[in-house]
Amino acid sequence: MMFRFLMAILLLAAAMPPTPALAAQLRVECPEVIGIGLPFVVRVESDEPMGKLLVEWGDRKLQVSAAGNRDVQFLLGSDVLKSKPGPQALRVTRLGLSPVAVSTHVLVEKREFPEQRLTVPPEMATPPAAVQERIAREQAEVREILAGVSAVNHLSLPLMRPVPGAVSSAYGLRRFFNDLERNPHRGLDLKAALGEPVRSAAAGQVVLAADHYYGGRSVFIDHGLGVYSVYMHLDEFRTEQGAMVEAGQVIGLAGQTGRVTGPHLHLGFYVLDMAVDPSALFFPKTGQ
Ligand SMILES: [Zn+2]
Numbered sequence: 001m002m003f004r005f006l007m008a009i010l011l012l013a014a015a016m017p018p019t020p021a022l023a024a025q026l027r028v029e030c031p032e033v034i035g036i037g038l039p040f041v042v043r044v045e046s047d048e049p050m051g052k053l054l055v056e057w058g059d060r061k062l063q064v065s066a067a068g069n070r071d072v073q074f075l076l077g078s079d080v081l082k083s084k085p086g087p088q089a090l091r092v093t094r095l096g097l098s099p100v101a102v103s104t105h106v107l108v109e110k111r112e113f114p115e116q117r118l119t120v121p122p123e124m125a126t127p128p129a130a131v132q133e134r135i136a137r138e139q140a141e142v143r144e145i146l147a148g149v150s151a152v153n154h155l156s157l158p159l160m161r162p163v164p165g166a167v168s169s170a171y172g173l174r175r176f177f178n179d180l181e182r183n184p185h186r187g188l189d190l191k192a193a194l195g196e197p198v199r200s201a202a203a204g205q206v207v208l209a210a211d212h213y214y215g216g217r218s219v220f221i222d223h224g225l226g227v228y229s230v231y232m233h234l235d236e237f238r239t240e241q242g243a244m245v246e247a248g249q250v251i252g253l254a255g256q257t258g259r260v261t262g263p264h265l266h267l268g269f270y271v272l273d274m275a276v277d278p279s280a281l282f283f284p285k286t287g288q
Contacts, residue, residue, distance in 0.1 A: 216257025
């Protein structure tokens, strides 16, 4: 993977005439090109301790607290459904009395995803009118949660696997339910037997544990800085809303609730309200 290194130098000569010009440097390390749907780590280094950073990624904004450190890292990404391929602007500003900004672009590259055809009960492919309101309510609830950005960062990489099972459906698959094209697969399906323990991929706070029409029993965990993991189709919860969880803690038992063709775990992973491919985060190198 190609990486780009950027520097910003701000000369503060005018502000402090008696002393030599101070050079305040900020360095941003990020991929030059990244496939659509793949998350990536941005690393920021500063020549002096940093307070807050403002990150602007396309039309999304993120504030990152560096807590006086000279380097900090965070996750960004794009969404197979919501993002468009092409260059996307990334700007990092070190906030303070003399803000320093670095601007660059990351090329979000188009990828081809295979088709997947599934047969489900008719009411799961085309929900009856009676449940449309329920679905709309659940989608609004999920949208509101995923749009939230908590300042505390609980995330540590690489992620832990929630279940040991292999991937049965990859991220990005173009999905046809009973021959009707629906949204692409915006997560990862992992093989899991009914009743198998499901573990949190990273530390965080459970912000929702609810039974949804499509997702079935679902747990949403907030890892901070706009990063969430979601575990769907659970048979049972083993946590509750508001609980703090550690990486690897059992949060539920795998099942087949919601729109499924059999027991498995759907793992969703979101960055700034964009569904990214979590498989890229199970190992230190992204994009594989
Ligand atoms: Zn799935």
